[in-house]
Amino acid sequence: MKGSAMGWFTEGSDHEGYVVCVFADGMYGAGGKHRQISLMAADGRTIWENGNDPDSVVWRPPSQVVGWKVACSCEPHRKHIIMDQLWTRVWDPAEEDLTGRRIYAGDPSSDDAAYVSDREDLEPLFIEQWHQHIAPELHLRTISALGEQLKQIEAQLDKAVAAARSDGLSWDKIGRAFGITRQGARSRWDTQAPGQEL
Template sequence: MGWTSNDYQHEGWVAAIAPDGRLASGSTAGGMLVHGITGRYKVAGDFVAPDQEIVPDDLIMSWRGACTCGWQGEVWQRVLTPAEADVSSRKEYCPLGDAAYVSGPVEDAVQGEWMIHIAPSEALLGVEAAAKEHRQASHRLDKTVAAAKAAGASWADIGRAAGISRQAAHERWADK
């Protein structure tokens, strides 16, 4: 399961880390899918993922946040007893023999890190939307001023309606 930014430029997920450092991009019943063929693990298959290997779940000893843009979060360590687990220390209990998935609280923490990563691009979406609205409103204002002038309104009347002086209205719209 992953998360997508509002501009669709970023997709984040919790990535299992293979013993050789490669990040998993998905999973199968047999383990985690990692890109590349090293010959150390079973190839996923011709139709499923011919360029990926399946790393057994029991070999996954850590996770981190990942994003399609290349960003990677801090590492979360796998611990083998519930007593060792501590979200504040980035330690996750995942018993051997189970699928190497993180718990809900760890996934939420990783998603929070990813949200901080995408915050600048998310904020820029607001700037882009406001700029577009500003351009549209400016164009609409230019057209309505031209219509008012064509209908016989004075520059003083137009300036008063626009909240500016007669002279400012004339300077802004006389040539349009």
């Protein structure tokens, strides 16, 4: 799995995982600039004041962040998903409890809340949650890739058996080479009508 300033990627997946900030009114934020977080909707769209003008992005200060959630841009499905599990912000470092999903991200004047995903102790926890989201697709991709390899190997095996039979090798010898009985080999590869076997 590879991390980046934007998020996390894994081989064989068209997903990008990252952390979004949560505000008290249910809005989300991601990215931004010093002491400002750009506001976004649940579907991943940036909130603009005036159309799509890049200078009119709605910003909020990190002091308004009340928590964080793991999100994923799922390119093959053209959708943005924000996972349910909330990591709550606490205002006293003594109240931080990662097993209870309570995170201290600095006092209200700090911009640490915007960069909580950069914390080395938190990133593996966020990635683990994101990986649970992408795991089903990765399993299916693995099955598909192995299925294709298996089809190619079976085609090569069928050719090798046909060549062995052309050269007069018996079903007994072919079966032993493959680790099955003579009857098993004949049942698997013999395409001739019964009674036509040499």
